[in-house]
Amino acid sequence: MPTTEARRPLASRGTRWARAIASALASSRVTPNQISMVSIVFAALGAWFLVEWPSPAGLVLAAVCVQLRLACNLFDGMVAIEGGKQSATGALYNELPDRIADSLFIVALGYAIGLPWLGWLGALLAALTAYVRATGGALGFAQDFRGPMAKPHRMAVLTLGCLAAAIEVALAGSLHALLVAAVVIAAGSAITCVTRTRAIAAQLRAAGQGP
Template identity: 45%
Template sequence: MTQDLDNRRPLKVRDAAFARRMARSLAEAKVEPDVISATSVAFAVLGGALLMTAGALDNGLFRAVLFVLAALCIQARLLCNLLDGLVAVEHGRGGSAGPIWNELPDRIADVLLLAGAGYGVQSAGIAGGTAAGWIAAVLAVLTAYVRELGRGLGQPADFSGPMAKQQRMATLTAFCLISALEPLWRGHGAVLLCGLVVIAAGSLVTVIRRTGNLARGLRA
């Protein structure tokens, strides 16, 4: 990741003491930010696989454990996204291929987690789960596409919501944790499906909002 400050998502957690300490430790260990970005994809692969597996299980306890682990993978993915930027910018370890590693792993991770959740819903016996997962994934990628389209047209990066990356992953995490409790009311997959619908709807609103912002910026 290079020091592409114009395309840096504004995050308050970036100033948190724990994040600063972790970034410093990684920089002192000479861990490249691109490796941290790649690790975020590894967590997304694991999280997506856990979501797919959890949906097919009938064992309530084991299923709950998998959902909790998936939620942890989602948050670990976000932590990697935070740390790669801190190591690259604050510690000056960015490389020439940084812009690629800054964007491409994020898009891959979104698809793996959201599509994986969709397959998990489908394997729980709910029709339309796969479609819901892929629709959410495509719309998530579109939110980033509109932002990068704006930058290509000379406009500032637009990180507006309501369902930017952080909000998407927070929503998916919350619905994973609620899904872990589904056996209490004999549910099986409906909670995660609701989460995908919320993410898809919010992402669609985000795409429309960012497109409108871009159009206004170009007119100005």
């Protein structure tokens, strides 16, 4: 895991249940890097549900996998920092599994609605939001986690899309909710790239590094 300055601000870190689970994990032999890797497993499973079993039950399970992936993202950092189990490779494992998990979910979303190009576009733009954030950090600024479609927002949209689609499939046999989710994720990620880039440019200008 990176230092606390590079952590995404999450209100859930201060909840009693999160602290209790993180404490139990920190006391075990589980490492933060292992938790990060498990997030990919949940993402792959959720992607399978989206593409291969888009039934009401499958879509609910996909939504559960999204939340389990986010839980891994929460606990890897808490175990590393609050639990004192940081490692030399933590920053690497903090980023790469996230990019893989994002891509698995969003690409699968495109295939689930019969529009693979939209899933790939959404995944590319989601990865680009992280690239822009990391670029700001590489330039010496605090990493910018603003939205409107940062990772938690993307996963919230996907979760709601899956749950809405589960009801929609049961009632009408269609998946329009997933289409809406895919469009919102792609468009919102594009806007996020712009907002983060403009913020970095403003910081560079303020630092006197050119117009």
